[in-house]
Amino acid sequence: MSLLLDLALVAWLLALALYVTSARGDRDAIVAFIAFGLLLGLGWTRIAALDVALTEAAIGGGVTGMLLLRAEAHLRKRKPGGPSKGVVGKAVTAVACVMVTVGLMLVVLAFPSPAPTLAPAAAAALPATGLGNPVTAVLLAYRALDTLLEKVVLILALIGVWSLAPDGLWGGAPRLRPALVPEPLAYLAQMLPPFGVLIAVYMCWVGADAPGGTFQAGTVLAAMWLLVMLAGLSPEPETRGKALRLTLIAGPALFVAIGFLGFAMAGGFLSYPESIAKPLIVGIEAALTLSIAATLGLLVAGPAQMASGR
């Protein structure tokens, strides 16, 4: 039965992906992609990767979808039908892509058995971190440098997005709220965020020992913030605002600071003293959650579209 379920899931994922290639309009493709993201979240649970499933449902099915839908709405007045590849070109590409797929499949089937794994090493080192969730341990202890640099990547993407604003509007606020907010949206924006914030706090808290963590919590918070801004319940912040910028850097800054404190307290950069490793990591996660929420929300909101008030 399990195998049947997996097969059905895979078939469905592939069907949705194929729908994206053949859909006439971009919006249909994006809707299918959102459905694809949600379904992929389900798929990740089938290979025992709950942390990834949470992330995929939140980012793949949630904020990415929002980002693309907004872009589609923005581009809606375009000229219809760009130049597309001819039938021959498409056929050649299709053959090439099928070959790539078959090659990759052969490689996947040729993976060595027994599979090499770092699971025992990760488990052995887990007590030193005080954590219960090995994925969080990898993200915030063993490979903390990756996570730190990736936070910088997020912030940098935001700076890149902001730098695309017209000169006169730079430092102003992005614009999310439509001219007309439908009644149900305002209702949703009042009802959903309390749930969302609760879920985010729970995710962040539980992430040390169970699936969840700072990414998932941050994404949920970002979504709630976006919803509130969309419904016009809270104004879009000016990108030059001090408080906003401090929120953006708080997480990474704390991460770097504790990283350097490692020189004094423990063996070196990004190493935590064993006795207080867990509180330090949870603290970093809490700060990162806020920063990630702000960064993701602003990435979806896009560059400034309204001139700064000051």
Place this chain on the structure above:
Amino acid sequence: MSVAALGPATLFGLCGAALAGIGLFVVITHSGLLRRIVGFNILGAGIFLVFGAVARRGAGAGFGGDPVPQALVITGIVVAFSATALAVALLQRLFDLTGRETLEAAQEHSPRSEA
């Protein structure tokens, strides 16, 4: 290999390979940049699934999967999202400036009337 011998790890690994192929197809054949961005995301999802298969195969020490590749995938998903955001912002700005949403027609299209 018989179907019965297919574990979920291999199955989703194969699914990842197929998704990567489909994503690549979208990226190459569509000229609309928004669709291409969606294609990049599908390609990315396929690659992450291959990583997921690797993680699942490495189950051990009481974990359902190797945590290291799982963590790498989470990092990768976030990076992919920031790439999407940057690409979308560039595309919107390009559209605002020229009314275009493709790269191919760069030469022959005239700028949109500024009225």
Place this chain on the structure above:
Amino acid sequence: MSPLATEPAHVATPGGVLLVLAVMLPVVAVLLMLALGPRWTRRIALATLAIGLLVTIAILAELLRTGEALTYVVGGWQPPLGIALRADGTSVAMLAMTALVIAATGCFGYAQQQLDPATSHGRAPTSFWILLMAVWSALNAIFVGEDLFNLYVALELLTFAAVPLVCLDGRAETMAAALRYLMFALLGSLLYLLGTALIYGSFGTLDISLLSQASAEGPVFPVALALMIAGLLAKAALFPLHLWLPPAHAGAPASASAVLSALVIKAPFFLILRLVLDVAPPQSAAFAGQFLAVLGAASILFCSVMALRQARLKLMIAYSTVAQIGYLFIVFPLASGSETLPPWGTIAWTGGALQLISHALAKAAMFLAAGAIAEAYGHDRISDLGGFGRALPISAAAFGLAGLSLMGIPPSGGFVAKCLLLTAAVIGGHPWLAATILAGGLLAGSYVFRVVDRALATPAIPLAPRKPIPRRLELAALVLAVAAVLLGLVPLQPFAFLQIGRPDSLTAVAP
């Protein structure tokens, strides 16, 4: 199966802390700039430039003092679980080159912004400084990275810093160029990531030195390496994947172009070099080397001709970049080494490294000189620049000196590099590569002389600059060009500095 070594693969050295500083210092600067806002941005950037230069000098001194690679194990977590940073002689040379070019570009950017104080806290200048710092951090992380996934994150950091630099002036055509660059870079990143997934699936580690000891069987390893190299080629803009480069590098502001052309595309090349020579099994490496050399030779010939045909100065310099990158790729078959001689003991290795560094210095100098010219005249059409050498003697001199290096005329770093490569090609029995090197030099001579000829021309109506250009704006280019020439003082033999900390020299010490 798993290459888990009983003894740790990396032993942290005392100087390793400096590597952390090299990577993290610009990151701290980025965070500070974001927190404190536009008024502080430039001050923070200049302070970081100064401190970063000191850190680089300290790394250099430490390497020369100990004579072995600097290593740091982040957080004390040994690979394969954790991440290591390592800088051998070649890496340190890259770090030093990066610091020099970034500092010179920063000085140029500073001088340029002072020409127009009204906008110096505006969008473009502020973004420029933040992105410059991010580029620096990413490059340092790539040059000292030992972990393939860590390198992926660093590559993405580099991409996200470089793409907005391309379209900093906000014109529509630079938006299109930036988008095309982003598309190529994303495809490249994803291919690289796929390769990483396959490598982890078959070895259970992503650490380069652990991988180099792993025994490779089956099809997975070559496929993974091929995917990664293909992805990196798209980022390095080797022919025929170079289409995105000329509009992107020519459209960016001069200081951004200098960084993009001199440094950013060197990072993927450096990674290809490490993959082919440090990770790939010998047969795969030999095959990949042949293939890359063919593409490199095609790059040299095709793009040199394209450069010759450009009407605009910056486009010409951008095409010249693709051509000069080609030289780097013909190093692979020439530096294949032998039983007794590792690749880094060959003259081709030294030649390739010198070509990389001298091109970085010369190309940055050229773009900065072109920036000064564009600042003075408001355009960069080569045919309308007759006599610019009179008004901008320093820029003209910098352009000419940098040109010497590109052409490979003594005395210059480019001469030594191309001479070593030519010798290696002749000795190794690669007549076609030798011919390509010579032809590339001639073509480079033609396009450089086109500009120098304009500089020295005496038009009937003297060309008057639109506004006076302060000397300090031109100095940065001259400093870089002189540095490129001074590289020519390196003796014509395998350079010992570049071999410090390479694997085989380690085993020679401890058998």
Place this chain on the structure above:
Amino acid sequence: MVAAVAEILTGVALFILAVTALGLFRVLRAEFAVERMMAVQLLGTGGAAAILLLGAASGTGAMSDVALLLVLFAAFSCSAFALGQASPNVDGSERPEDGA
């Protein structure tokens, strides 16, 4: 839990997924663009039900977290879509820098 019950719960999850898939492809072929967004709503509910069942079948409590996020983000994406759809005249006014 008895193995047979777990098997039945997995089967029900498969059934719900299959039924949802059927509905999904009907919705994606709908004539009105708005209606296609029902696909996401459909998947949120059906997917959450399937995940809860699978979680109960495998005894993994954390699965309900995934279901929670699935429902949450289905609602979120839905609102985003309906928004762009509800007021087609918004597009023009959404770009104040257009004339600049």
Place this chain on the structure above:
Amino acid sequence: MAATEAFTLVFVGAGAVLFLAGTLGLLRFPDTLSRLHALSKADNLGLGLVVVGLLPQCESVTGALKLVCVWLLAQLSAATASQLIAGAVYRRKPGP
């Protein structure tokens, strides 16, 4: 033990039937609004039954609370999202 499992199976089975009913409605009903109605009503009731059925299987109070939370969220989102969609449909074509 057997009683709770029988309870679970009955409710879960009923939920599955409702999901089927919702989809059948989606396939058979002629216009958008009634399709929407069929879908949101049936699916939510189906999810509710599944949740009720699974409640006895929860090991902890938090687990049960999360299940209820899933259902509440689904209710909320279905109510608003289908109204949003319906509103959009209504504006699109005057008169159902």
